Structures are given as structure tokens and as C-alpha cells.
Amino acid sequence: MKNTLLNQQRLVDIAKRNGIDAFVATSPENVTYASGYWALSQWIRRGPQVHVLLPVQNLEASRIIAPTSLLDQFVDQEDVWVRNVSRYGFFHVDRGEDQLGRSDSRLLDLFGQPDEKEAISALVKALQAEGLDKATLAIDELGLMPGHWERLQQQLPDAKLVPAMKLFREIRAVKTSQEIERLRRIATITEQSVDAALQLARPGITELEMARVFHATTVEGDATPVLGCLGFGSRSAMPNVYPSEAELRMGDVIRFDAGGRYRHYRADLARIAVLGEPSKKIRAYHKALHNGVLAAFEAIRPGVQASKVYEVAMDATRRSGIPHYSRSHVGHGIGLDGYDMPDLIPSNDQIIEEGMVMCVETPYYEFGWCGLQVENTVVVRKDGVELLHEEDGDLKVLA
Amino acid sequence: MKNTLLNQQRLVDIAKRNGIDAFVATSPENVTYASGYWALSQWIRRGPQVHVLLPVQNLEASRIIAPTSLLDQFVDQEDVWVRNVSRYGFFHVDRGEDQLGRSDSRLLDLFGQPDEKEAISALVKALQAEGLDKATLAIDELGLMPGHWERLQQQLPDAKLVPAMKLFREIRAVKTSQEIERLRRIATITEQSVDAALQLARPGITELEMARVFHATTVEGDATPVLGCLGFGSRSAMPNVYPSEAELRMGDVIRFDAGGRYRHYRADLARIAVLGEPSKKIRAYHKALHNGVLAAFEAIRPGVQASKVYEVAMDATRRSGIPHYSRSHVGHGIGLDGYDMPDLIPSNDQIIEEGMVMCVETPYYEFGWCGLQVENTVVVRKDGVELLHEEDGDLKVLA
Structure with a gap:
């Protein structure tokens, strides 16, 4: 039970602080996080119920319900x-x-276990077996179907049920080494996929043609496409621009805000390129946005408030060339979910900790002109940040 | 409002039959189905709220809340x-x-609309504006967050709220021509992706290497990977076998149960190949499974019960060479969701209708030996079925 996605120490600490006796994961992200188990049908549809019971005092007794x-x-x-x-x-x-192999034997043994008929009854039985039927149970409300919460409370009248969605986000905020390696891999794959796609840049190429190469490169790295915003010229100002038949022209901005999934972990990076010589305004604005992110990097270290990072990035961007720069956040955590804690927003007093992984970003969307964006992913180390990919998001000028 | 994903006539009919005044879509599948709108963040995360209000008497007044x-x-x-x-x-x-283009102008206009602050209040306001605050409202419970249903009822005390998840599934069961064309496209892309991957077959190639080509081909068709079960030899008996470093050997079965998404619509096909000469048992069992699906094809036509198709397929498979064949279903609808109506199960008295699209399948998982499977996708026409791809799932013998 050493090297897990689950940050066991953090789970125990947060449980103590909140008086929780057991956690129950129900949403795909939390099920995989809690157990390492990736339950296919839960990830591609809403409805299929998979749960993970984590008794805080005895994690060895944890149980998957599937x-x-x-x-x-x-x-x-x-x-x-x-x-x-x-x-x-x-x-x-x-x-x-024929003789069965070890894993086939194991599987047939499991088929021989009693059929618990239905997920909620199976969960109730498991909780009772662990003596948790009068305990304080943190139930991940995100993956339950309507009515499940009520049934659970009815069948466990002496248990105290509390919502766990936010608690799980809090636990997941500080990554284990296994998680960091997956996040590094998918960030790197994404960066390479952007570069492969940019090699196509020439007048007349379409966004869709470039997107195909982006995704194909991601797939070659055994990752799965998730986020593929890509736009040329004035289309790049749309925050969620999706690849179309629009053609690239000389002088156009190419904006990628994209990333896939590798072993269930997400990437979210932005890269800006210009075909030919960028205008003065593009150079100046991009430099300001880049300075904003680099200033945030300097500010990020264990013990600093998230709001402080926001202030530093906004201030640096404004002072470096976009005095009217306005933005609700300058980044967010990333992990199994594309928006993990912490949110880099003005109202967030959460303290940054070693092991957090964050996307730090300064996007700028000017309708009628273009969209520019710097977005990088870093892990927080003792003394500051470590980039999880090669480049730090400088403007790419394509000859 | 002619050519939509939404089957408007069917929505109106089902509304009448159930006394529904308006539908509200909340889950990603139903939002896209109801409006054509594909809201990125809702599809890649749980939580973001996008709703579509469809007033049955006045579909022109339908409204997206985003x-x-x-x-x-x-x-x-x-x-x-x-x-x-x-x-x-x-x-x-x-x-x-600069001068704004038409779509940028439109977008800025929308930014100028009042901020409704939050999804549920926006929905309440929209319902009130349409005079639906005392109506019978079918609310898609699948996409709501815990507590939303209760808030909606509290803010609309005179409305009658009924769950819409099943009603939406019922509406979605009969496809429009736009939907059928997307389903045809992704089924074809999937079939081609399998064939591209099978061209790699030779002793020593791994499941992962083959999966990479499968997904890359899917991506080249502007589709997105979703389901990629692929296993060699005895591993193919695992129903959800995921590609590993396992190597192909002469005589091995290769089982694909796979499919991507094209413009949000799913495919789910199975193909079986053998490297070298198949054993007698493989040939015989595969033929039985194939006969089961072909017999189901003969049975499927408008007016037939789903349970009848199940019986026919099971009977044909058993009579053709697998007398002990056992299986809970022999197929399911497909559309935006991988499991649309109808379920081809013994207890389902649903009547098959023209325009339904179904995956018909006879999988067989024998631990210690291998997995075999025939799965094809058909659309129901006046006189029977039309295959949505080229081949009908015959055994592929690879030289």
C-alpha cells in the first residue's frame, strides 16, 4: 500500500480534522483516486455505480463495490x-x-462471491461489516444517482452522512509521486503534440488538419484526447474555439489550449505561435502575459496564499504591457480532474503546499483581434516550482 | 427547425402521452440532443450546469442556459x-x-445580456417567463447536482416536477436522419480503424501497438477514441480487456470491442480475427455466434417486441453450435449514449420502431480459452434492417 495515487497521510489528516470515520468515493475521478481502479463504464457514461469504501482507521480493509x-x-x-x-x-x-492462469483463477473466484444485487445495498452491507453503521461517513455525492443519498440514510439511520466532494478535492490537492509522474508524462505528450501540429503551419492549412496531427500524436503516446481548443487569427479570441475548416493566413496567431489524458491524468497547456513576423502588438501583449506567468512562478512556494499568486500575476501582466488586463483566475490545480484545487483567484486564502500541481495561466481574449495565452504546469517543491514540461510558453515565431 | 438531432414529433407525442408541458435537459447527452449545443466543460467534467428548456407547445421558444x-x-x-x-x-x-465579424458581434451581444448569476435561478426565471411555473415539468435528473431538484421545487412550488431521464431515453430511441448519418460515419470509421490495426498482425506485436493504430485511424477520421477493448489469446475472454504489453502468437484470437465518437455519436462494434489457421472450435463457435446475430437481423422489423429478438438470437446461437450459450442481452440501442433504448433482453416488451439504431451482439467469454464476439450496428427500416457499416462481423483469418 506504499506507492498509491491516494495521498493516504493527507486523507487521514483531513479525516481527523473533520471527524470522519470513513470515506466513500462514487464519482469516476474519486473511485480511481481512492483505489487505483479505473471502471470503464463509469468513465464513459453517467449512471453505472462503482464505490470505494475507505475506513480511515483501517485502510487495509478498504473495499471496492463494482x-x-x-x-x-x-x-x-x-x-x-x-x-x-x-x-x-x-x-x-x-x-x-484448460488450466486457468493466475488472473483467470482469481477472476473466477470473484465470480463465485455472492451477488449483492445492487450497489447501495452492497455498500450498506460493507459499512455494517466494518462496524461503520453508526459512524460519520463522508459520501462523495457527485457520482450518486438521485435518491441514493436518501436510501443510504434510510438504511443507516444511525450514521451521520456528510458530503465528501469538497473533502476529496482537498485530499487530491497534494499529489503523490505516482500522480506527479503521470502529470509530467501527459504535459510532455501535449507539448510534443502541439509542436508536431505546428510543423504543418503554412498558408491555407485548416484548423482541422492541424487538430488531426495534434490528436494523432497524443494517441501515439498512449494518451487520449480530451481538450482540443485550437483557433487561427480572430477565431483564436474565442475561449473554447474548436477546430474548423478555417484556413491559416500569414501573420495569423495560432492558439492552442489543449491536453489529453494519460493513465487517467489530465493536461491543460496553452501555446501561441504566429505564422511569419508577429505584429508589434502581438509581441508586446504576449510578453506581458508571459511575464505574468513567470512572476507567478516566482511567487509560488509552500506557505503562500493562492490569492497572493493571483495578485502577483495580475500586477505583473498589467505593468508589463496590458494595463487593462482583467481576469477572474490565473490558474487552477490539475490531476484526475482538469480543475483540482487550488483555484488561483482573488478570494482564495488556501495555502499552497509542496506537491500541489497547478496550471498557471494568463489568457487574453480580444474579440476582433485575437486570443493570446500563456499556460504552463508546475509542481510545487520546497523552494519554488518545477515545470512539468520543457518550454515555458514563449511566443513561437514560425518561419 | 427542420433537420435536428431532436426527434420533435416523438417528443411532442411522448409529452402528450405523459401530460408533460415542458422538458428540461441537464445531462450532456440530453443537452446536445435537445439543442444541438455541445457544451465542452459539461462533457469533460461533472458539475458544470448547462440546461435546455423545451416548452412542448412552443418549441421555437426553447432556451439554453449556459x-x-x-x-x-x-x-x-x-x-x-x-x-x-x-x-x-x-x-x-x-x-x-477593428470591425467585428458577424459571429463576434453576436457573441458580444450575448455578453451584453444580464448575468443570471446561477443556473437554477436562470432556469426558474425562464420557466416563469414562459408561463410554465404551474406546469408539469419533466426534469432530466441525471445532470443536476445534489440539492438542485429540491431547490427547483422550492422556487416553483406550484409546478409538478417529474423525472425525465427515462422519457428522454424513450424520445432518443427513434433516430432522425441527421443522427443516423453520424452513427453511420462513426461505425464506418471504427470498422476501418480495426482493419488498419489488424494489418499489424504478426507474432510478437503487442496489444498496445495495435491499439495505437486503431486510435490513430479513428482520430484521422475526426473522431474521438472512447471504447478500446482489445485482447489477444486467452486475454480476449475478459469482457473489458484493455490493451497491454501482451504479445500476439500464431493461432491467437484477436478480439476488438471498440468504437469512438463522431460529432458526439457513438459506435460499438466487435470484430474477431485469428492469426493463422483458426482451430475447429473457434470456427464452429464463431459461426454459431454469427448465426445468432444474422437470425436477429431477420427478426428485427417495426412492430416486433425486443424480447422476441432476444429469443431468436439465443435460439439460433444455441442451435448453431453453442448449446450452452447463456447471455443476459443480445444488444442495445446506440446514439449519443452507448446504451440507448431498446435493450434486447428477455423481459423487454418494447416494440421495435422504424428509425431505431441498435448494436446486435452475441459475445462469448470462455475463461482459459478465449473470447469471441459478433457485434454489428443496424438501423431499422420499414422492411427490416440496414447495416451501418460494410461487413457483418464474419471471422477474419489473417495469413
Whole structure:
């Protein structure tokens, strides 16, 4: 149970501070985070219920509750550290006459466990078995179906249920080394995918043609496309610009705000390029935005308030050339979710800690002109930040 | 308002049958279905609230409720047929000095609309403005956050709220021509991606190497990877087998159960190949499974019960060579969701209608041996089925 995605110490600390006896993960991000288990159908649809019970005093007794049809993933995924599983629902498989391999045997054993029929009853039973039916239970409300919370409370009348969505976000805010390595990998893949796509830049190429190469490069790295905002010229001013048949012209800005998923972890990077010589205004504004992010990097270290980083970035951007610069946030955490804690906003007094991973960004959207954006990903170390990719988002001038 | 994803006539019919005055879509699938609007952040995270209000008596007055940060997608997406939008939340953009294009002007106009602050209050206001505050409202419960339903009822004490998730599934079950063309495209892309991947087949190639080519081909077709189950030999018996470093050997089964998303619509196809000469048992069992699907094709036509299709497929498979064949379903609808109606299960008395699109499948998972599977996608026409791709899932023997 050493090297997990789950930050076990932080979970225990936060549980103590909030008087929590057990956590129950229900949303895809929290299920994978809590157990290492990636339950396919939960990630591609809303509805399928997979839960992870984490008894704070005895994490070794943690338990996954999953549909019988997903047990093969429990056995096949090396990342899963939770050893106990309850299954529910019918799923038929056949048994050949040949000798079974170790994982097939394991899987057939699990099929032999009793069918708990349904996720909530299975969860109630598991909580009772751990003596947690009168405990304070932090239930991740994000993945439950309507009515589930009420059923849980009805079947556990002596338990105190509290919502866990925010607590899980708090736990997830400080990354373990396994998480950081995945975040580094996907940030790097994304950066390389942008560069591969930019090699196509010439007058007449379309956003869609460039997007294809971006995503194909991501896929070559065993990552999955998620976010693919890409726009040329005045279209780049749309915050969520999606690739179209629009053609690149000399002097156009190319704005990427993009990133995929590698082993479930997200990237979110921005890169700006110009085909040919950038105008003075593009150079000046981009430099200001870049200075904003670099100033934030200087400010970020353990013990600093998130709001302070916001102030520093805004101030530097305004002083460096965009005096009217206005923006509600200059970044956010990233992990299994694209928006982890902390939010780099003026009202956030959260303290930055070692091991947090953040996207720091200064986007600028000017309708009728273009969009510019610097966005990089850093991990917070003892003395400051470490970039999780090669480049720091300088303007790319394409010959 | 002619050519939409939304099956307007069916919505009106189902509303009448159930006494519904208006529908409210909240989950990503239903928001896109109801309006054509694809709201990025809602699709990649849980939490962001986008709603679509559809007043049954006056669909022209339909309204999208969206965060200000996503308005650009409302303006830029040609598929959106809903003309009214309410925005909520702060998002800053700048205005250049140059003349604005038509879509930029439109977008700035929308930014000039009042900020409704928050999704549920915006929805309440929109319902009141349409005189629907005492109406029967079918609310898609799947996309709401915990507590939203209760707040809605509190702020609309005279309205009757009923859950809409199942009603939306019922509406979505019969596809419009636009939907069928997207489903045809992604089924075809998936079939081509499998074939491209199978060209790598030789002893020693890994599942991961093959998966990379599968996904890269999907991406080249402007589609997005979603489902990528792929396993060799005995691993192919795992229902959700995910690509690993396992190497292909002569005589191995290669099982694909896979499909991506094209313009938000899903594919889900299975293809079986064998490297070298298949064993007698593989040939015989695959033929039985194939017969099961072909028999289902013969049985499917408007007016037939879903349960009848199940019986026919099971019976044909058992009679053709797998007498012990056992299976809970032999297929399901497909559309924006991978599991649309109808479910081809023994207990389903739903009547098959023209325009339904279904994946018909007979998978067989034998631990210690391999997994075999036939799965094809068809649209129901007046006289029977039309395949949405080239091949019908015959066994592929790779030299």
C-alpha cells in the first residue's frame, strides 16, 4: 500500500480534522483516486455505480463495490491496491477445460462471491461489516444517482452522512509521486503534440488538419484526447474555439489550449505561435502575459496564499504591457480532474503546499483581434516550482 | 427547425402521452440532443450546469442556459437550432478596435445580456417567463447536482416536477436522419480503424501497438477514441480487456470491442480475427455466434417486441453450435449514449420502431480459452434492417 495515487497521510489528516470515520468515493475521478481502479463504464457514461469504501482507521480493509461485469478490470489492472471487492449484478462467463492462469483463477473466484444485487445495498452491507453503521461517513455525492443519498440514510439511520466532494478535492490537492509522474508524462505528450501540429503551419492549412496531427500524436503516446481548443487569427479570441475548416493566413496567431489524458491524468497547456513576423502588438501583449506567468512562478512556494499568486500575476501582466488586463483566475490545480484545487483567484486564502500541481495561466481574449495565452504546469517543491514540461510558453515565431 | 438531432414529433407525442408541458435537459447527452449545443466543460467534467428548456407547445421558444464562458460555442456551432440563451456567471473578454465579424458581434451581444448569476435561478426565471411555473415539468435528473431538484421545487412550488431521464431515453430511441448519418460515419470509421490495426498482425506485436493504430485511424477520421477493448489469446475472454504489453502468437484470437465518437455519436462494434489457421472450435463457435446475430437481423422489423429478438438470437446461437450459450442481452440501442433504448433482453416488451439504431451482439467469454464476439450496428427500416457499416462481423483469418 506504499506507492498509491491516494495521498493516504493527507486523507487521514483531513479525516481527523473533520471527524470522519470513513470515506466513500462514487464519482469516476474519486473511485480511481481512492483505489487505483479505473471502471470503464463509469468513465464513459453517467449512471453505472462503482464505490470505494475507505475506513480511515483501517485502510487495509478498504473495499471496492463494482458491477460483476467490471470485475475483469479489477483483476487486470496493476494499479489497484484495494484488495477487497463486493460484486453486484448478473454477468455470465464460461469456463474452459484448460488450466486457468493466475488472473483467470482469481477472476473466477470473484465470480463465485455472492451477488449483492445492487450497489447501495452492497455498500450498506460493507459499512455494517466494518462496524461503520453508526459512524460519520463522508459520501462523495457527485457520482450518486438521485435518491441514493436518501436510501443510504434510510438504511443507516444511525450514521451521520456528510458530503465528501469538497473533502476529496482537498485530499487530491497534494499529489503523490505516482500522480506527479503521470502529470509530467501527459504535459510532455501535449507539448510534443502541439509542436508536431505546428510543423504543418503554412498558408491555407485548416484548423482541422492541424487538430488531426495534434490528436494523432497524443494517441501515439498512449494518451487520449480530451481538450482540443485550437483557433487561427480572430477565431483564436474565442475561449473554447474548436477546430474548423478555417484556413491559416500569414501573420495569423495560432492558439492552442489543449491536453489529453494519460493513465487517467489530465493536461491543460496553452501555446501561441504566429505564422511569419508577429505584429508589434502581438509581441508586446504576449510578453506581458508571459511575464505574468513567470512572476507567478516566482511567487509560488509552500506557505503562500493562492490569492497572493493571483495578485502577483495580475500586477505583473498589467505593468508589463496590458494595463487593462482583467481576469477572474490565473490558474487552477490539475490531476484526475482538469480543475483540482487550488483555484488561483482573488478570494482564495488556501495555502499552497509542496506537491500541489497547478496550471498557471494568463489568457487574453480580444474579440476582433485575437486570443493570446500563456499556460504552463508546475509542481510545487520546497523552494519554488518545477515545470512539468520543457518550454515555458514563449511566443513561437514560425518561419 | 427542420433537420435536428431532436426527434420533435416523438417528443411532442411522448409529452402528450405523459401530460408533460415542458422538458428540461441537464445531462450532456440530453443537452446536445435537445439543442444541438455541445457544451465542452459539461462533457469533460461533472458539475458544470448547462440546461435546455423545451416548452412542448412552443418549441421555437426553447432556451439554453449556459455559463458565460461557454457562449462562444453557442455562436460558433452550426448545429445549434435553439435561438434563445440565458447566461450566468462572470467571464471577461476584451473588445478590439477593428470591425467585428458577424459571429463576434453576436457573441458580444450575448455578453451584453444580464448575468443570471446561477443556473437554477436562470432556469426558474425562464420557466416563469414562459408561463410554465404551474406546469408539469419533466426534469432530466441525471445532470443536476445534489440539492438542485429540491431547490427547483422550492422556487416553483406550484409546478409538478417529474423525472425525465427515462422519457428522454424513450424520445432518443427513434433516430432522425441527421443522427443516423453520424452513427453511420462513426461505425464506418471504427470498422476501418480495426482493419488498419489488424494489418499489424504478426507474432510478437503487442496489444498496445495495435491499439495505437486503431486510435490513430479513428482520430484521422475526426473522431474521438472512447471504447478500446482489445485482447489477444486467452486475454480476449475478459469482457473489458484493455490493451497491454501482451504479445500476439500464431493461432491467437484477436478480439476488438471498440468504437469512438463522431460529432458526439457513438459506435460499438466487435470484430474477431485469428492469426493463422483458426482451430475447429473457434470456427464452429464463431459461426454459431454469427448465426445468432444474422437470425436477429431477420427478426428485427417495426412492430416486433425486443424480447422476441432476444429469443431468436439465443435460439439460433444455441442451435448453431453453442448449446450452452447463456447471455443476459443480445444488444442495445446506440446514439449519443452507448446504451440507448431498446435493450434486447428477455423481459423487454418494447416494440421495435422504424428509425431505431441498435448494436446486435452475441459475445462469448470462455475463461482459459478465449473470447469471441459478433457485434454489428443496424438501423431499422420499414422492411427490416440496414447495416451501418460494410461487413457483418464474419471471422477474419489473417495469413
